[in-house]
Amino acid sequence: MSNSLSLHRSLLALDSHVDIPWPEGPAFAADGARQVDLPKLQRGGIGAVCLVAYVPQGPRDAAAMEADFARATAMLDAIRALEGEGTRVATTVDAIERAHAEGRVAIVPVVENGSAIGTDLGRLQALRERGACYLTLTHNGHNALADSAKPRPELGDAEEEHGGLSPLGHQAVAELNRLGMLIDVSHASKATMLQAVERSRVPVVASHSCMRVFCDHPRNIDDEQLDALAAAGGVVQITAVPYFLRDGGTESTVTLADFADHVDHAVKRAGVEHVGISSDFDGGGGFTGWRDISESANLTAELSRRGYGKTELGLLWGGNFLRAMRRAQAGAA
Numbered sequence: 001m002s003n004s005l006s007l008h009r010s011l012l013a014l015d016s017h018v019d020i021p022w023p024e025g026p027a028f029a030a031d032g033a034r035q036v037d038l039p040k041l042q043r044g045g046i047g048a049v050c051l052v053a054y055v056p057q058g059p060r061d062a063a064a065m066e067a068d069f070a071r072a073t074a075m076l077d078a079i080r081a082l083e084g085e086g087t088r089v090a091t092t093v094d095a096i097e098r099a100h101a102e103g104r105v106a107i108v109p110v111v112e113n114g115s116a117i118g119t120d121l122g123r124l125q126a127l128r129e130r131g132a133c134y135l136t137l138t139h140n141g142h143n144a145l146a147d148s149a150k151p152r153p154e155l156g157d158a159e160e161e162h163g164g165l166s167p168l169g170h171q172a173v174a175e176l177n178r179l180g181m182l183i184d185v186s187h188a189s190k191a192t193m194l195q196a197v198e199r200s201r202v203p204v205v206a207s208h209s210c211m212r213v214f215c216d217h218p219r220n221i222d223d224e225q226l227d228a229l230a231a232a233g234g235v236v237q238i239t240a241v242p243y244f245l246r247d248g249g250t251e252s253t254v255t256l257a258d259f260a261d262h263v264d265h266a267v268k269r270a271g272v273e274h275v276g277i278s279s280d281f282d283g284g285g286g287f288t289g290w291r292d293i294s295e296s297a298n299l300t301a302e303l304s305r306r307g308y309g310k311t312e313l314g315l316l317w318g319g320n321f322l323r324a325m326r327r328a329q330a331g332a333a
Helices: 005-008 038-043 062-080 094-100 122-129 167-179 190-197 223-231 256-269 295-303 310-330
Strands: 016-017 048-054 085-089 105-112 135-137 182-184 204-207 237-239 273-275
Touching: 005 105, 005 295, 005 310, 016 105, 016 204, 016 273, 016 295, 038 048, 038 105, 038 223, 048 062, 048 094, 048 273, 062 105, 062 122, 094 105, 094 135, 122 167, 122 256, 135 204, 135 256, 135 273, 167 190, 182 204, 182 310, 190 223, 223 237, 237 310, 256 273, 273 310, 295 310
Parallel strands: 016 048, 048 105, 085 105, 105 135, 135 182, 204 237, 237 273
Antiparallel strands: none
């Protein structure tokens, strides 16, 4: 085993954002065509993975909001059903660490897009009861909770609707804190993100975002946002989507060096305690050198070449995310 692969396998490596197919649901046990499944996770030395119940932004009438909630809960049920030989569904940090100690991959259920609850804050409790560990406040398009980084004119979106968090969004932040769910600000507008950081009693995360200094995409976060996130104890999880890593980037033109450049900038600006790693595999992530989860040790090798030691790599590969998750869960009322 190469030194870098041995080093990688010594870590509790966590990928904080991976999509699942829907409506067919994840076929997880077989080594199939998707970028993430159990055999690839095992070959890639990944100990924990956040699987996403994703709700695309659509209309906000009553029927659509009911359908969004039904989709989110059905997806969470499908994710929870993945527990079996080699896996354990884990909804606390302690459970993730126990699964790793047992040699199992921890499956961490999460929800992407606050449209999953429509305008009913009580539905956050239902999501948490199904295991959801974080909620991404928005996706592409504004919702009842907050403004998105990418308005959807075809849905009637103005550039801004709420000026960041809506009044309901402020209440949602407080309720997420009460429930011990992490608040995820990826996809959120800058105003939404900064207000969520200020409003939350515990650190927030950007589960799959990149640095705007390298790629001027509205989904990426700038240095002011990075500073605010770090000052509040939060974490940005650099992600593997090519067009977030480089202007006009594609799977074949983006490299491990591009990804590591984003990590380096965030570490130098915010400190290694506030940076992590995600792939967004099966949702747009992947490039030469890290095409699927089985190639994860390649990224560890690149970061190791840049001087990151085992302690720093452990923080980047999940330690920081788990610290924020533990803070959120400890802060629950």
